[in-house]
Amino acid sequence: MGVMAVDKNDLNNLPRLLLPCVRCGQCRSVCPVFLAKGVESDSPRGRMTLVRALLEGKLKPSDLLNEKLQQCLLCRTCVMECPSGVHVDRVIIAAREKLAEKKGIPLKKKVITRWLLPNLNRLAAFMPAAALLEGIVAVRVSGGYYRPRLNLPLVGKRLLPSVGGKRPEFLTSSTGGSFSASSAGRRVVFFTGCMTNMAYPRVAGAVVEVLRRHGVEVVIPKELVCCGLPMLAAGDRESFLRVREENIKVFKKYPGLAIITACASCGSTLKEYYAGGIEGKVYDFTEFLLGEVDFQPPRGVVERKITYHDPCHLRKAQQIKEQPRRLLKSIPGVQYQEVKEPDRCCGFGGTFSLSFPDLSQEIGITKVQALMDTGADTVVTACPGCMLQLADGLYNRQSAAAVMHVAEVLAAAYRAEERQN
Ligand code: SF4
Ligand code: SF4
Structure with missing residues (x-):
């Protein structure tokens, strides 16, 4: 199912974003948070219902409602699955804004978004x-x-x-x-x-x-x-x-x-x-x-058994699926092994992993186990956030697999080529 194009200004129009949801529940079968918690109010459909109730004044802003809306990874797995093209992630973002207007931003997030990140250079x-x-x-x-x-x-x-x-x-x-x-x-x-x-x-x-x-x-x-x-x-x-x-x-x-x-x-x-x-x-x-450039496949050998994890924001948000695989498979010596459900979310979700560390790790376990089942010695991905989450998960399960970015494997191959020459 293709992703419905949504104008940036739609973040201001929650009712319009919610409108296409026909409450079929198809999104429940793929939402990592729902799969971990098994509660309707933690499913994409449940969240849509909560937001609708908030808009209609049937639900007052509360800490519990805030928690339900915060417990979304913005992974867009539901968006890919939804037959009506509902942009659940945008509904959640817009609803969080609405709640923030009423209840303020949680302190932990405020520290990150208003102090830590804007001052990183310093x-x-x-x-x-x-x-x-x-x-x-x-x-x-x-x-x-x-x-x-x-x-x-x-x-x-x-x-x-x-x-x-x-x-x-x-x-x-x-x-x-x-x-x-x-x-x-x-x-x-x-x-x-x-x-x-x-x-x-x-x-x-x-x-x-x-x-x-x-x-x-x-x-x-x-x-x-x-x-x-x-x-x-x-x-x-x-x-x-x-x-x-x-x-x-x-x-x-x-x-x-x-x-x-x-x-x-x-x-x-x-x-x-x-x-x-x-x-x-x-x-x-x-x-x-x-x-955009005339890609020169490396000639240097990298002897690694590699599997690849699709970052949600690459595959689901940018529809970039084949490029990382093609690049990895172009490297001499790489044995490529596809993982089961390669686009299953790793559970990182940026600040989600800081706000809900236990849930984040629990969601990550399924992913990590699938990666380990491939027998790969190197897990490759294309997002530093996923790298950190996967490294943590693999370490916790006593796996010795290395975690690398696609660019790192390519750079290693070009360096090997240089040594060969
Ligand atoms: S978000 Fe989409 S898949 Fe989920 S209940 Fe609504 S229409 Fe169905
Ligand atoms: S974006 Fe991800 S975590 Fe959030 S409701 Fe959709 S599938 Fe669940």
Whole structure:
């Protein structure tokens, strides 16, 4: 079932968004939250009923209603399944806004959307100090991750990527900075996003490396901020509009340049919720590589048994399914094994995993088990959020499988090619 095109302004029109829902319940069979909890009010149809009741004044804003609406991953699995094309995710976002007007934003989300994310660039300056604390507050585990010894604020005991060894100069690299390519090919803006910047700079390095090999000059403007999805998802439209405006101002300094992302969530947000002249210019890294440049398959060998997890915001929001698979299968030495239900949500959901860590992990177990059942030694995906969730889930189930981004596997293959030559 195709996704119904919805105008951005429809977020302001909840009744119109709700209208096509015929309450058939087909969405229940795929919603990861409903499958975990088994309660109608935690299903997409149940949430639509609650929102309708709120609009009709039959239900008053309450903490319980807020919790029901917050417990949605915005994964869009229901949207793909719905025969009437209901944009459940947009209904939820709009309803959260409505509730936020009445009850305010929950404190935990406010800390994230109004303080933490808008200040990430400044916080990057504290990375070296944070790296020193890593070994004290957490135990180092394989794959460059840390397991907190105690419940930490916001993240609890979830696995954390190491912040040690980061290159702060990269995090704040200036226009046309250290990663620019020399060849005279295309020039692009790379929207790295918070998760890649803070948790996986190695992914950003791999993206730049692969693009440079294709003669693409990469610009990483240091002024770019969070894409705004966490703000949007929290119902904090004001904060979202603020960061969007900041980013658009930066994009305008690079007229005509394509904007590349390697984060499925940033990509879908930029494509769907941004305007201001960037329409049609945003590409996922995999989409760009196969559609916009003359892709040169690597000749270097990477001996890995790989399986791939489809990020919801890539496959369901951007309809990008084949590109990552084609890229992975183009690498000599890769044994590719498709996982059962490859587009099943991993349970991360951005701030969902911080607000509902137990539910997030419970949803992730089915996914992780399916990935382990493939016998793959490497789980690959195309979203840093999914990477963190899968690494945590695999670690909790004593799996030794590595978690990598598509760009990292490709970069490894090009490096192997260089060594072979
Ligand atoms: S959201 Fe779609 S699938 Fe779910 S009950 Fe409504 S019409 Fe049916
Ligand atoms: S977006 Fe995902 S979590 Fe939310 S109601 Fe739909 S299927 Fe369930």
